[in-house]
Amino acid sequence: MNTPIDDLIRSTLTDLAKEAVPMNLTDSAVARARRRRTLTVSVGVAGVVAALMVGTPLALAVSRDAPPPSAPADQPPVDFPSPVPISPVPSPPVNLPSPVPISPVPSPPVDSKGPGTGS
Amino acid sequence: MDDKARARFGEFAQNRTAALIRAAYLLTGDQHAAEDLVQSALAKTYAKWPTIRHEDPEGYVRAVMYRERVSWWRRRGRLRETLVGSPVEQEHPDDSGHADLRLAMRAALLHLPVAQRAVLVLRYYEDLPEQQVAEVLGCSVGTVRSRTHRAVSRLREVLPGAELVLELKR
Numbered sequence: 001m002n003t004p005i006d007d008l009i010r011s012t013l014t015d016l017a018k019e020a021v022p023m024n025l026t027d028s029a030v031a032r033a034r035r036r037r038t039l040t041v042s043v044g045v046a047g048v049v050a051a052l053m054v055g056t057p058l059a060l061a062v063s064r065d066a067p068p069p070s071a072p073a074d075q076p077p078v079d080f081p082s083p084v085p086i087s088p089v090p091s092p093p094v095n096l097p098s099p100v101p102i103s104p105v106p107s108p109p110v111d112s113k114g115p116g117t118g119s
Numbered sequence: 120m121d122d123k124a125r126a127r128f129g130e131f132a133q134n135r136t137a138a139l140i141r142a143a144y145l146l147t148g149d150q151h152a153a154e155d156l157v158q159s160a161l162a163k164t165y166a167k168w169p170t171i172r173h174e175d176p177e178g179y180v181r182a183v184m185y186r187e188r189v190s191w192w193r194r195r196g197r198l199r200e201t202l203v204g205s206p207v208e209q210e211h212p213d214d215s216g217h218a219d220l221r222l223a224m225r226a227a228l229l230h231l232p233v234a235q236r237a238v239l240v241l242r243y244y245e246d247l248p249e250q251q252v253a254e255v256l257g258c259s260v261g262t263v264r265s266r267t268h269r270a271v272s273r274l275r276e277v278l279p280g281a282e283l284v285l286e287l288k289r
Contacts, residue, residue: 005275006243012224013145013244020144020153022137026129029161036162 128168131176132161139184145240146188148229160184182255185241189234189256220278227277235270238263 002010136157143153160183164176171179228236241252242263253260 005271008220008224009239009274010243012221012228013240015221016225017141017145017244020141021150022140024133025136025154025158025161026132029132029158030165032158033162033165037166
């Protein structure tokens with residue numbers, strides 16, 4: 001429901017709007033859009049150029065101050081990985097048969113007199 | 120943008136500029152500021168034209184215009200706008216019989232903060248429902264309601280006897 005003040009606001013706004021002078025702004029709006037686009041592109045290009053101008057000397061200075069690469073050292077021993085895993089656990093003793101038969105015969109008695117002591 | 124799209128934009132702008140200037144004038148209270156606002160909104164619309172021409176270009180340009188005006192006002196630190204000169208006096212036939220009230224209301228409207236004035240223009244001049252006003256301004260329906268309430272309360276404060284006079288003359 002419209003109150004009297006609502007009606008007054010509505011009619012006052014309508015009266016006020018009649019004071020505006022309509023005019024064609026198409027061309028000026030298009031020109032403004034183009035100017036804005038040109039400005040955006042120019043600022044972008046200027047930013048890239050500025051970044052290159054600052055960044056390039058810095059990059060060159062850093063690369064000049066860096067120590068020269070060291071000469072290759074003698075071939076270090078290379079530990080190739082063993083294809084078979086080596087366990088540090090010693091293998092259990094295995095009784096292999098000896099190729100030479102070992103006789104359990106006792107050695108002959110040794111003469112206590114010794115050689116050269118005959119009668 | 121191809122020639123066809125440019126021609127369609129030109130046609131759209133030519134058809135809608137008058138209505139947009141009137142709304143912008145209500146927002147700014149100044150002819151030159153209104154032209155500048157509409158021009159800026161149309162320029163932004165032109166830049167986006169290839170993507171919005173099949174949707175709702177008028178809604179887009181309207182949203183740009185209102186939001187730009189409100190954000191400009193916010194950047195200025197929510198300063199109350201004061202009219203430098205007195206409003207342009209134009210002679211209109213006093214068919215309602217309360218021209219004094221209209222003049223007072225007009226001054227009060229132009230002294231409202233822009234965010235509140237924008238809501239009033241959209242609600243009372245453009246006759247948009249609250250939901251659409253919220254979409255145009257990019258705020259919630261609750262914000263639209265509270266701004267409308269504050270604006271109307273402010274106008275009632277400024278014109279205390281207005282409602283009584285209007286009721287009596289009905």
